[in-house]
Amino acid sequence: MGSPPLLAKIRKTFPKDAHHSEPVIEILEHWRDYFPGAKQCPPFVALDLWPMRKAMLRVSDPRLSQQFTTVKAVTRGQTSRQFMTPVSLGLDLLSTDLPTHRVWRSRFAPGFLPRNLLTHMPALLEEIGIFTAKVERQTGKPGWGKVFQLEDWATSLTFDVIARVAVDVKLGEQLVDGPGPFRDALQTQILEMRPRTPWNRLRSCSPILIYRAWRNHNTMSELLMPKVQARIAAMGSKGTTYDDKTVIDLVFKRYQENCERKGEPLKPDKAFVDTIISNLKVFIFAGHDTTSSTICFSLYQLSKHPEFLAKVREEHDAVFGADPLAAPALLLEHPHKINETPYTLAVIKETLRMYPLAGTFREGSDETVLHAEEGGAPVSTAGFDLIDGVWELHYRPDLWPRPYDFLPQRWLVGEEDPLFPVPYSWRAFEHGPMNCIGKDLALLEIRLVLVHVARRYDFETAWEEWDKIQGYTEANIDRLRGDLRTRK
Structure with a gap:
């Protein structure tokens, strides 16, 4: 005890x-x-x-x-609901009871199936192309380039990827210095996800925090709501199609099919819309941290183990050809080729074992x-x-x-x-009917990033140089963060 x-x-x-x-x-x-x-x-x-x-x-x-x-499958209960409330207002899959979870899981799950995720390959390659170009600009020619924080770039990439897959919205987080409006609002709310200690309960009653939460949720909803409203407006119209496979599109497709089967009117109420918006926020929250961290730790481990990096590069040469620059075009034409990289997946799974x-x-x-x-x-x-x-x-x-x-x-x-x-024994994404719904998207994105950068660049940690840049001294050395630099 x-x-x-x-x-x-x-x-x-x-x-x-x-x-x-x-x-x-x-x-x-x-x-x-x-x-x-x-x-x-x-x-x-x-x-x-x-x-x-x-x-x-x-x-x-x-x-x-x-x-x-x-x-x-035991319900997550009050503790999880209280923890998630600053981001989702308690309306997400992590906070609901089991019957409600089953209903909404069945609505969202099709959008995260591997076969549907591969239909997003053009969008994924576009966003990862932006990420790769940023790495390219930092590369030393010859020798090592400037020190930079890879985690921040990976986080921006993941925000952009999840938004494209979930609602077909271009957040453009990778194109701005510092967090954009959506990321800033979400990450501010994430900081309020705290254990329900007596002090935190009292703190949550602050008028300033209540106003800030209202403002942040409005900011996020302004970016997500137009897509939801467009789907509502299109429901029931002649010729309505659901071809783009985004998560939100497939949710409404399933909802419309269910209403038609039961003979019910197509009138999603406010609770329905609020639940969709809340879950979209949680998908972005839950996905960005796992994926961005695993990208960084995968490259970190490969930099420490050149023998494993060599095997990754050998696999990519065999699957995508000897020219690293040709891989995106091949993936665009044959998205399933990404599934022919078992060693790359093994690297990712081992990274998630060591850094869950x-x-x-x-x-x-x-x-x-x-x-x-x-x-x-x-x-x-x-x-x-x-x-x-x-x-x-x-x-x-x-x-x-x-x-x-x-x-x-x-x-x-x-x-x-x-x-x-x-x-x-490997529980990076949990097991059972309430496991991580975005697992396959995370693994797909990380694999694609490694295909784009593992052959073209070497990475190494640069602790001492980052200390100097940040003005660290021996007195505050315990505050160091992991940062990388890269070279061709």
């Missing part, structure tokens, strides 16, 4: 900007010290966080995780009972939030041999190989 004093004590042993999961990973890595009577690493850790927030069960066993995400983002929250109850062992005593989850501890799961040595080594071959070996992943 963990408590605030214990976690605070452990956290002091890490840098100030260490990931919030580090204390729990520490507990599980040294479980013999924290659980002296245990014979094996515990499948979960109970964290009593009173009075700051609700108690949590952080699960680090894939079988146990499957029990509340797949075998029985967040596990799912589920709401414990008297009805949800976990069984840590076959035939073992049931564990009641009443009064707890259930956390899929993805960081702990991805670094357990009994699940992942050599967990701190970057080994893309894990994803290409057969079941007889010790490196073969244990079923359900």
Whole structure:
């Protein structure tokens, strides 16, 4: 059982900007010290966080995780809804009850199917082309170019990509210095996604924050609403077609088909429209962080492992031809060629194993009972939030041999190989009926980025130079951020 004093004590042993999961990973890595009577690493850790927030069960066993995400899909509940409210007003897929989730998931899911995503290849290549051109301008000829922050560029790219796929809107985030209106509004609201501590509850009542949230939501809605209203206006008209495969287009296609089947009028109410807008915001929120971070970490790991970079380049040469500049035209004509890059996908999956983002929250109850062992005593989850501890799961040595080594071959070996992943132990996008709806879009975008830049450029971290640019000193060195430079 963990408590605030214990976690605070452990956290002091890490840098100030260490990931919030580090204390729990520490507990599980040294479980013999924290659980002296245990014979094996515990499948979960109970964290009593009173009075700051609700108690949590952080699960680090894939079988146990499957029990509340797949075998029985447990609702995300109040904690998730409160956390998401600053961005979605509590109307998104992450915040709703299970019946509502099923309805809206069925409406949005077609837009994220791989076959539909490939129809967006022209838009994807256009946006990634802008990203590649920006990298090209920073490249030294010969030698290394200027130091720049890749994460910021990758984030802008991902905003633009998701907006094109979801609503066919060109945000143009990559074409401006600093965040554009939509990104600025969304990221400001993301900063308000905080645990519901007593202080944060009081803080959320601030008139200034309430006004700022209203203004930010208006800014985002002004960009998204015209597409929604256009779809509403077109419904029922003779000759209405749904050919462009955007997420919003397919939502209305499914809605219209359902109304026609039931003989109901085509009159989407305000709640319907608000739910669409809220989910579009959450798709952009949830997708941009995962994708941009994975782009950066993939290039970082390839820069550290030239032997793996060589294999990626060899694969791209075999699939797209020896000329890196010819790949976009080939993909435009044959979008499915991107699926012929298994080693590139292995690099991405291994990156997501080592650098996952967040596990799912589920709401414990008297009805949800976990069984840590076959035939073992049931564990009641009443009064707890259930956390899929993805960081702990991805670094357990009994699940992942050599967990701190970057080994893309894990994803290409057969079941007889010790490196073969244990079923359900990779949880970067969750499992079950409430898994990440945008998983295939994220993996597609990252693959396309690597196809565009992995052969043409070398990347390296440039910590010392970035320190000088930012005026860092030894006194504040712990605030360093990962930045890259590139060369041809």
